[in-house]
Amino acid sequence: xxRKGIAQTVYQIIAVTLVAIVVGGAASLAAIxxxxxxxxxxxxxxxxPYARVLAEDRPMLVASATLLVPAAGGLVVGxxxxxxxxxxxxxxxxxxxxxxxxSAPAPGLLSGLASTFAALVSLGSGASVGxxxxxxxxxxxxxxxxxxxxxxxxxxxxxxxxxxVAAAISTAFNAPIAGLxxxxxxxLRHYSLRAxxxxxxxxxxxxxxxxVIFDRPALFLVSFDRxxxxxxxxxxxxxxxxxxxxxxxxxxxxxxxxxxxxRYIGLPWARPAIAGLLLGLVALWIxxxxxxxxxTLRFATIEGAFGIGELGLIIVAxxxxxxxxxxxxxxxxxxxxxxxxxxxxxxxxxMVLPYxxxxxxxxLVVYAICGMMALAxxxxxxxxxxxxxxxxxxxxxxxxxxxxxxxxxxxxxxxxVIGRSLFDLQLRARGFDLSLGRDKAILGNRRIRDxxxxxxxxxxxxxxxxxxxxxxxxxxxxxxxxxxxxGILLGVIRLxxxxxxxxxxxxxxxAIGLFTRFEEATSVWQSMELLRGFLGEAVPLVSAEGKLxxxxxxxxxxxxxxxxxxxxxxxxxxxx
Amino acid sequence: xxxxxxxxxxxxxxxxxxxxxxxxxxxxEQAREVLTVATWGGSYENxxxxxxxxxxxxxxxxxxxxxxxxxxxKALREQLASGDTDWDxxxxxxxxxxxxxxxxxxxxxxxxxxxxxxxxxxxxxxFMEGAIHRCFITQxxxxxxxxxxxxxxxxxxxxxxxxxxxxxxxxGKRALRKSPVxxxxxxLLSLSVPREQLYDLLSTRRxxxxxxxxxxxxxxxxxxxxxxxxxxxxxxxxxAAMATGYNGRFFHARAMEGAPISVIWDGQLIGFxxxxxxxxxxxxxxxxxxxxxxxxxxxxxxxxxxxxxxPARKSAFKRVGLHTDAGVPMRxxxxxxxxxxxxxxxxxHHWYSQTVELREQWxxxxxxxx
Numbered sequence: 001x002x003r004k005g006i007a008q009t010v011y012q013i014i015a016v017t018l019v020a021i022v023v024g025g026a027a028s029l030a031a032i033x034x035x036x037x038x039x040x041x042x043x044x045x046x047x048x049p050y051a052r053v054l055a056e057d058r059p060m061l062v063a064s065a066t067l068l069v070p071a072a073g074g075l076v077v078g079x080x081x082x083x084x085x086x087x088x089x090x091x092x093x094x095x096x097x098x099x100x101x102x103s104a105p106a107p108g109l110l111s112g113l114a115s116t117f118a119a120l121v122s123l124g125s126g127a128s129v130g131x132x133x134x135x136x137x138x139x140x141x142x143x144x145x146x147x148x149x150x151x152x153x154x155x156x157x158x159x160x161x162x163x164x165v166a167a168a169i170s171t172a173f174n175a176p177i178a179g180l181x182x183x184x185x186x187x188l189r190h191y192s193l194r195a196x197x198x199x200x201x202x203x204x205x206x207x208x209x210x211x212v213i214f215d216r217p218a219l220f221l222v223s224f225d226r227x228x229x230x231x232x233x234x235x236x237x238x239x240x241x242x243x244x245x246x247x248x249x250x251x252x253x254x255x256x257x258x259x260x261x262x263r264y265i266g267l268p269w270a271r272p273a274i275a276g277l278l279l280g281l282v283a284l285w286i287x288x289x290x291x292x293x294x295x296t297l298r299f300a301t302i303e304g305a306f307g308i309g310e311l312g313l314i315i316v317a318x319x320x321x322x323x324x325x326x327x328x329x330x331x332x333x334x335x336x337x338x339x340x341x342x343x344x345x346x347x348x349x350x351m352v353l354p355y356x357x358x359x360x361x362x363x364l365v366v367y368a369i370c371g372m373m374a375l376a377x378x379x380x381x382x383x384x385x386x387x388x389x390x391x392x393x394x395x396x397x398x399x400x401x402x403x404x405x406x407x408x409x410x411x412x413x414x415x416x417v418i419g420r421s422l423f424d425l426q427l428r429a430r431g432f433d434l435s436l437g438r439d440k441a442i443l444g445n446r447r448i449r450d451x452x453x454x455x456x457x458x459x460x461x462x463x464x465x466x467x468x469x470x471x472x473x474x475x476x477x478x479x480x481x482x483x484x485x486x487g488i489l490l491g492v493i494r495l496x497x498x499x500x501x502x503x504x505x506x507x508x509x510x511a512i513g514l515f516t517r518f519e520e521a522t523s524v525w526q527s528m529e530l531l532r533g534f535l536g537e538a539v540p541l542v543s544a545e546g547k548l549x550x551x552x553x554x555x556x557x558x559x560x561x562x563x564x565x566x567x568x569x570x571x572x573x574x575x576x
Numbered sequence: 577x578x579x580x581x582x583x584x585x586x587x588x589x590x591x592x593x594x595x596x597x598x599x600x601x602x603x604x605e606q607a608r609e610v611l612t613v614a615t616w617g618g619s620y621e622n623x624x625x626x627x628x629x630x631x632x633x634x635x636x637x638x639x640x641x642x643x644x645x646x647x648x649x650k651a652l653r654e655q656l657a658s659g660d661t662d663w664d665x666x667x668x669x670x671x672x673x674x675x676x677x678x679x680x681x682x683x684x685x686x687x688x689x690x691x692x693x694x695x696x697x698x699x700x701x702x703f704m705e706g707a708i709h710r711c712f713i714t715q716x717x718x719x720x721x722x723x724x725x726x727x728x729x730x731x732x733x734x735x736x737x738x739x740x741x742x743x744x745x746x747x748g749k750r751a752l753r754k755s756p757v758x759x760x761x762x763x764l765l766s767l768s769v770p771r772e773q774l775y776d777l778l779s780t781r782r783x784x785x786x787x788x789x790x791x792x793x794x795x796x797x798x799x800x801x802x803x804x805x806x807x808x809x810x811x812x813x814x815x816a817a818m819a820t821g822y823n824g825r826f827f828h829a830r831a832m833e834g835a836p837i838s839v840i841w842d843g844q845l846i847g848f849x850x851x852x853x854x855x856x857x858x859x860x861x862x863x864x865x866x867x868x869x870x871x872x873x874x875x876x877x878x879x880x881x882x883x884x885x886x887p888a889r890k891s892a893f894k895r896v897g898l899h900t901d902a903g904v905p906m907r908x909x910x911x912x913x914x915x916x917x918x919x920x921x922x923x924x925h926h927w928y929s930q931t932v933e934l935r936e937q938w939x940x941x942x943x944x945x946x
Contacts, residue, residue, distance in 0.1 A: 048776070048779075049776060049779040049780040049783075050775060050776050050779040050927070052779065053778075053779035053780075053927075053930070053931060053934065054779075054926075054927070054930040054931070056930075056931065056933065056934050057933065221770040221772075221773075222768075223768050287780075294773075294776065295773075295776050295777055295779075295780050295782075295783070298769065298773055298776075298777060299777070299780075299782055299783075299786075302767050302768075302769065302786065303767075304786065304789060305782060305786050306782075
């Protein structure tokens with residue numbers, strides 16, 4: 001026995017580590033390939049400023065590329081998503097969260113690849129969307145594939161998905177600790193050692209591949225000495241609050257744009273092309289709105305690169321166009337646009353501040369970084385991750401602490417006003433509500449149908465009270481379901497209601513018409529709510545047409561609750 | 577492809593055997609022949625004279641005449657437009673050579689003329705990457721650096737690109753080359769833009785505007801130079817406190833002439849010089865012969881032992897040692913010395929060759945005060 005136990009432990013450790021390295025390596029390489037491919041397309045399609053300046057001598061070419069490339073890209077994206085992705089939308093972090101949290105089947109490989117391709121085309125053709133969302137999904141896709149292997153590991157799928165996501169973020173940002181925390185904070189929503197160890201290995205694998213093997217340049221490099229005055233922390237906190245407001249505006253715009261697209265453009269596959277055309281038109285005037293905006297991101301930290309009015313204009317344009325692109329169905333995330341809008345807003349705040357509070361402050365850089373992280377953390381609901389990204393990219397303690405203050409205040413507000421994140425809002429729209437914690441979300445996701453029993457006493461509308469009474473005595477039950485000849489549930493007869501009735505009375509006269517019932521879609525959580533004040537033995541579960549499918553005994557609801565919660569606690573508390 | 581590459585070493589062997597014969601044959605038949613090389617003057621040209629021109633004349637009898645050239649494509653374009661040019665070879669900056677090649681101003685060069693290293697390493701492995709091009713053969717790595725007059729700063733010495741733009745702490749005139757080269761890189765570097773992002777940012781209107789604004793800060797302190805040796809003169813005669821210029825010239829002034837000049841390696845701009853043959857010259861074959869001679873490892877090393885420009889061949893760099901006359905060790909003065917590379921900017925020659933007009937327009941606009 002002892003020996004078998006040791007062998008099993010050794011097997012578990014080796015298998016989990018291998019899963020982490022394989023998933024982490026694959027996700028990391030895929031992330032690098034993806035980013036490179038986007039870069040290549042941006043160069044070829046005259047989206048990046050570098051490519052555009054090299055074609056300076058052909059201004060008509062540059063102008064027509066600006067106008068047509070996003071629209072053409074949008075058309076490709078629309079067609080790919082509509083015809084190749086089963087879900088008919090880009091796959092994104094919410095899908096990864098759902099796959100890690102529930103045992104529901106994840107989107108298929110074809111859908112995943114098509115969605116990734118659509119994201120590549122979106123970003124390559126300059127759409128104002130982010131690259132991290134697709135990278136996270138790509139990581140989750142590898143995780144899901146490995147999660148399905150028969151390795152006999154506990155919570156294999158959720159851990160493998162978290163590994164893929166951690167490696168993707170670790171590679172993309174060159175920030176392994178942020179990748180590790182992101183996977184727990186956003187995907188897993190718990191911090192058990194069982195998941196922590198492999199996810200750490202995956203994040204480190206991603207970092208090694210990105211940094212040691214490929215030597216990727218950092219996302220942004222800034223130099224910052226220190227926060228000069230202690231009162232500035234009040235400014236950082238205020239900035240955080242303002243960023244929460246901006247996040248709220250962004251989410252509203254996003255919803256508005258999604259609804260507008262649904263209402264006014266009948267052909268779903270044509271929507272991204274229309275967004276692309278509008279984007280191109282604006283880009284002729286404000287080229288900064290195209291693509292990820294690496295250069296604009298950098299300028300935001302340079303004093304004097306923008307005038308205040310100009311900055312305000314770019315912020316509004318980028319905000320509106322990002323909402324437009326995402327809402328109209330370009331495939332991509334919201335994290336990079338949020339970073340860009342945030343850093344521009346931070347720079348704006350830093351430039352306006354001296355007019356409002358004419359006291360000395362420590363320059364533009366720190367306010368720009370604070371704005372960037374505060375907005376981004378509110379949008380993706382990952383305060384710890386964003387704080388760590390600042391730390392890992394700048395290695396500056398002062399900058400990190402300043403950003404931390406902004407991030408925390410932004411999240412305090414946005415959590416209450418908007419909810420934890422855009423992802424959670426999207427998941428809630430799909431019926432998976434994480435706002436009251438994992439327990440409720442999973443109880444709300446698991447259907448009580450799974451606990452259905454077909455052991456019940458049936459009565460027909462023709463029966464008399466005497467018939468039913470005898471049948472109940474025979475079956476040793478206190479409840480009978482009255483059905484018509486098609487199996488439609490007409491009512492419930494309780495023993496206490498027929499004990500004293502004459503035997504010849506029609507059964508229907510004794511049936512209760514108003515009774516608690518479950519439907520096929522009723523979740524465990526809802527069933528618990530419905531059971532409040534319930535006095536009977538079992539709750540009938542009916543189909544949409546009203547047919548009785550079976551009953552759920554009260555005991556089964558309690559069993560379902562205990563099982564699910566027990567599983568969750570075990571997953572969260574188990575060591576490796 | 578395979579048969580060709582298999583044949584290449586054999587061709588080299590043949591070349592080595594036949595080459596001296598060709599040279600001496602040329603000596604007898606083509607006496608009093610003259611090749612005209614457009615090059616940069618001063619101590620740089622002197623080093624070329626001693627390492628390449630004189631030995632070439634001794635070996636072949638062909639005289640080398642030089643004409644002065646200060647870089648750019650314009651000068652070459654004008655020469656060719658005049659219809660009757662006597663330029664045969666030009667010593668061009670790689671980005672200019674690339675642009676001139678696309679404009680059709682240059683002859684193609686057969687890479688087969690290049691000789692292998694003395695240990696037999698074929699040229700494409702021995703030369704640095706990108707050195708062998710259909711229109712040019714890159715020969716040296718040079719650097720444009722900021723230097724200062726030691727006498728101008730008796731106290732704290734400037735040591736960064738930022739200090740060049742800091743007139744408050746480091747007052748004095750700034751000598752800059754009157755050409756849209758290097759200015760904007762330094763302007764952005766002084767705003768702590770990381771070097772990896774320089775050319776991406778300079779590709780935007782905003783990046784160039786930012787550079788203009790930064791340069792405005794020193795506008796009144798600028799003295800312009802055009803010839804490579806002028807920047808050294810401006811420093812030695814005390815007219816300028818700081819100057820940009822070529823590292824080899826500053827080395828020569830300091831090490832050979834004892835001028836009180838110190839180099840700031842921060843933000844050095846690494847560039848490459850290449851041999852090119854002017855389109856339509858009637859001595860293309862002889863010009864190729866010269867290039868083959870001048871790019872021999874020994875000859876390249878001989879130049880590097882006279883002036884601190886790094887040879888573009890590994891086998892030549894291995895032969896760099898003490899200065900031929902002064903006995904100073906040369907390697908620490910090379911732009912490619914590891915301690916100088918930490919903050920070096922390698923000029924994006926693709927960007928340069930594609931932005932000739934943009935840069936010229938920008939520069940003109942800036943000179944006119946925008």
